[in-house]
């Protein structure tokens with residue numbers, strides 16, 4: 001059986017360098033390119049890459065995906081910074097390139113995907129919910145893509161359950177003291193040396209609280225998800241948002 005030809009963009013970065021090692025170690029994959037900032041994207045086409053693993057920055061990701069989709073190269077994207085407008089633009093590009101697949105995964109670690117699923121399930125039963133994400137201080141975006149997605153899923157679950165807005169009597173607050181508002185859910189971002197990627201979802205009801213916490217302790221936590229996404233994206237045309245779609249969670 002021929003090996004899947006895989007390239008990594010952002011190959012010198014924290015997660016990109018780990019992805020390079022993971023692809024090299026996978027028996028069914030061949031690493032055909034490992035590109036960093038300033039390298040020619042044409043190398044992806046020249047080397048016959050079938051899948052690009054995109055792990056760069058919110059400022060770079062759209063140009064990179066534009067190139068990939070135009071060349072019919074599938075992409076597995078971990079880079080953050082997704083807005084409705086960006087997703088709509090990507091969808092338009094994909095409609096013009098039938099057969100090409102893009103997976104965007106706010107988080108590739110199984111524990112983080114489960115945290116989002118558990119939080120979505122729990123959200124309908126509790127009056128209050130807040131999200132705290134904690135990351136290394138080199139992270140350029142806040143809140144994290146994972147926290148933003150978690151809050152969106154929680155908000156959708158609350159709306160579906162007909163939950164009223166959460167109680168909050170705050171009338172005076174310093175800017176930022178109540179966190180960022182993501183679809184009505186407060187999201188708090190901590191940046192601390194020594195941390196990697198962590199998240200807590202705090203839920204509260206009458207006389208009880210529930211805390212769902214996940215910790216990524218090493219970038220290796222993201223690798224099984226990246227490899228799974230790489231194998232699955234080649235047979236999944238169009239846009240897939242969230243690794244949960246490639247996992248049998250029920």
Ligand SMILES: NC(=O)C1=CN([C@@H]2O[C@H](COP(=O)(O)OP(=O)(O)OC[C@H]3O[C@@H](n4cnc5c(N)ncnc54)[C@H](OP(=O)(O)O)[C@@H]3O)[C@@H](O)[C@H]2O)C=CC1
Nearest residue numbers: 010012013014015036037056060078079080105106107108
């Ligand atoms: N979905 C998930 O599970 C995970 C997602 N992430 C996300 O992945 C992204 C990268 O994170 P991290 O590795 O920590 O960041 P880093 O800054 O360590 O790595 C990003 C790398 O991309 C390079 N780069 C920037 N622009 C381009 C470009 N146009 N083409 C090729 N390479 C480029 C950077 O080069 P230079 O240094 O020269 O700018 C850098 O080497 C972030 O958005 C982060 O949130 C991270 C971990 C897990």
Ligand SMILES: O=C(O)C1=N[C@H](C(=O)O)C[C@H](O)C1
Nearest residue numbers: 080106107139144145146197
């Ligand atoms: O920048 C990081 O490190 C991470 N970014 C992703 C995010 O913003 O959710 C995934 C994970 O939290 C690590």
